[in-house]
Amino acid sequence: MTIDVPSRRPRRLLLLLPLVIFLGLAALFLMQLLSGRDVAEIPSALIGQQAPQTKLPALEGLQVPALDSADFAGRVTLLNVWASWCAPCREEHPRLLALSQDKRFVIAGLNYKDSPENARRFLGSLGNPYGAVGVDSSGRAAIDWGVYGVPETFLIGKNGTILYKHVGPLSEQAVRDKLLPEIEKALAAG
Numbered sequence: 001m002t003i004d005v006p007s008r009r010p011r012r013l014l015l016l017l018p019l020v021i022f023l024g025l026a027a028l029f030l031m032q033l034l035s036g037r038d039v040a041e042i043p044s045a046l047i048g049q050q051a052p053q054t055k056l057p058a059l060e061g062l063q064v065p066a067l068d069s070a071d072f073a074g075r076v077t078l079l080n081v082w083a084s085w086c087a088p089c090r091e092e093h094p095r096l097l098a099l100s101q102d103k104r105f106v107i108a109g110l111n112y113k114d115s116p117e118n119a120r121r122f123l124g125s126l127g128n129p130y131g132a133v134g135v136d137s138s139g140r141a142a143i144d145w146g147v148y149g150v151p152e153t154f155l156i157g158k159n160g161t162i163l164y165k166h167v168g169p170l171s172e173q174a175v176r177d178k179l180l181p182e183i184e185k186a187l188a189a190g
Contacts, residue, residue: 046146046154046162047162047164048161048162050160050161051072051079051154051156051161052145054068054144054145055070056068056110057134059116059120059133059135061116062133064128064132065132066132066134067109072156073158074158075105075158076104076105076106076158077105078105078106078154078156078183079109079110079145079153079156080129081109081145082150083113083150084122085118088151088168089151089169090122091169092170092171093127095170097127099175104183104187105183105186105187107129107130108133109130109132109133110141110145111136112142112150113137113138113142119135148167151169152166153165154166155186157186157189158189163182166179
């Protein structure tokens with residue numbers, strides 16, 4: 001009578017499996033890291049598409065018109081999605097004020113899920129860079145624009161097409177290296 005001794009080879013392979021999986025995942029992460037791609041940049045399906053039809057009421061007590069996407073026609077527009085409760089919005093605000101000095105394009109604001117009193121207080125204390133402000137109290141318009149969170153900024157060309165999207169607060173570097181070159185291209189386009 002012979003006794004079967006289980007082979008140790010399959011058992012060793014089973015012990016090596018976690019190591020093989022770990023090395024595979026580490027290689028994948030390393031490739032992603034070395035690719036040079038900005039992983040913080042979230043692509044938008046709306047780039048190259050017409051801006052969503054948006055008509056929002058004005059922020060009461062502010063001396064600027066309501067937000068109407070029909071007003072984008074024929075001019076380069078930055079649409080900034082913001083809220084008074086958003087700390088990064090406060091951080092980017094000085095850059096929006098600086099951008100608003102350039103009269104070759106207009107900046108419109110989409111006030112997202114905010115109370116009118118707080119929004120007015122925010123703009124009253126920090127300054128108003130917007131040529132128009134629309135109130136999106138329900139957040140429905142932001143969904144149409146594909147907004148993930150505030151702040152987000154969209155560049156709309158003269159023909160109403162979304163040309164660029166910046167997610168997060170606008171830093172000096174982002175304005176200088178990404179946004180301003182995109183604005184220049186939009187202004188040069190017919």
